[in-house]
Amino acid sequence: MxxxxxxxxxxxxxxxxxxxxxxxxxxxxxxxxxxxxxxxxxxxxxxGVIHSGLYYKPGSLKATNCINGYHMLIDFCDAEGISYDLCGKIVVATKQEELPQLDTLYDRGQRNGLTGLKRLSLPEMREIEPHVNGVAGMFVPQTGIIDYxxxxxxxxxxxxxxxxxxxxxxxxxxxxxxxxxxxxxxxxxxxxxxxxxxxxxxxxxxxxxxxxxxxxxVRIVPFRGEYYKIRPEKQYLVKNLIYPVPDPNFPFLGVHFTRMIHGGIEAGPNAVLAFQREGYTKSAINLKELFETLAWPGFQKVAAKYWQTGLGEMYRSFSKSAFTKALQELIPEVQETDLEEGGAGVRAQACDRTGGLxxxxxxxxxxxxxxxxxxxxxxxxxxxxxxxxxxxxxxxxx
Missing domain, CATH: 3.50.50.60 (FAD/NAD(P)-binding domain)
Structure with a gap:
């Protein structure tokens, strides 16, 4: 026993x-x-990103656990000799209509106890990330990278x-x-x-x-996130971490750039429905698991509500040029030829019967x-x- x-x-x-x-x-x-x-x-x-707690509703389990967990993780790694790099990140509004959401993020970060947040103009952003483009941004010093x-x-x-x-x-x-x-x-x-x-x-x-x-x-709906890697000769385009302002209605952060702790730059991910729970490739299909997902009333409501977003993500999954175009909103110099196939992960996203993610x-x-x-x-x-x-x-x- x-x-x-x-x-x-x-x-x-x-x-x-x-x-x-x-x-x-x-x-x-x-x-x-x-x-x-x-x-x-x-x-x-x-x-491999160490998250700061910027995005999460103050008082939520995500916010409190992320902020507490952040400090516990850093202390643990210091004690055990595990390497990490608190390099910080910038969050970029690429268009005027994203500015109110950037303001919301700044307010959330402060309410969640983050210190050192800094609003940035485009010239100030380019002092941190010389190749970035956008109308405004924010620097988050607590974000870092690690090998989980x-x-x-x-x-x-x-x-x-x-x-x-x-x-x-x-x-x-x-x-x-x-x-x-x-x-x-x-x-x-x-x-x-x-x-x-x-x-x-x-x-x-x-x-x-x-x-x-x-x-x-609730049911777990698996979403695959697919990444590209930036070829070594173009990795100078990204110094650390560059994120877009996320869509407040969709619990995914959008395609972004991440420097990895062991070297290299990842670009992505998108967020597409995986056809099996551990479906890390487009060809991975489990018909029983796929049917269970499609038959779940909550998923049907999500699909009806976000079908345009979903189609855009699927299009980016099969079109490297469309993926590149999304990345170019943050770094216009990135070209399709700069990207090579990367890895993929699957997010276990719980969905309730009413269609709530x-x-x-x-x-x-x-x-x-x-x-x-x-x-x-x-x-x-x-x-x-x-x-x-x-x-x-x-x-x-x-």
């Missing part, structure tokens, strides 16, 4: 496991991951050093909640546990449904389970804070 079984070996599951063992070393905690290594999906495919796979590996190492167990290559097939214990059945083992913690990311809704009898009223982190609790059903960006930055939040919910049960 074990005290806690954590399902999912991404950065949130690992941070939760570490926080639990640090606070209560005597608890028997097992983390189960279906892949042969940790951090294989959202964590291992993200762009390295961070995750360190979480795993420290968790195991405290006596925690990680079981790799085990896929959870069944969870049976009982009166005192739950039974977790994988393709290899059977576990009796007092509590299940679900940090399964792209499959968090599926695992949540296994843990409770009543229907889970959940913007905040969401945690569902039942008698025998705690389910993290929505933890998209900035979950990596926020990981230690989310892990602390979840672990406190766990410890309240013991």
């Amino acid at each position: 074990t005290d806690v079984v954590i399902i999912g070996g991404g950065i949130v599951g690992l941070a939760t496991a570490l926080q639990l063992k640090q606070q209560r070393p005597e608890l028997k905690v097992i983390l189960i991951e279906k892949e042969p290594a940790v951090a294989r999906h959202q964590t291992g495919h993200n762009s 796979k390295q961070v995750s590996d360190k979480y795993a190492e420290k968790f195991q050093a405290l006596g925690g167990e990680i079981r790799l290559s085990e896929r959870v097939e069944q969870v049976t909640p009982g009166t005192s214990l739950s039974i977790v059945v994988t393709n290899k083992n059977r576990y009796e546990t007092k509590l299940v913690v679900n940090c399964a990311g792209l499959y968090s809704d599926k695992i949540a449904q296994l843990t409770q009898r009543e229907p889970v009223d 959940l913007d905040d982190f969401a945690i569902l609790e039942s008698d025998k389970a705690i389910n993290v059903v929505n933890a998209p960006s900035p979950a990596a930055t926020s990981s230690l804070s989310i892990g602390k939040t979840v672990s406190e919910k766990v410890l309240a049960r013991f």
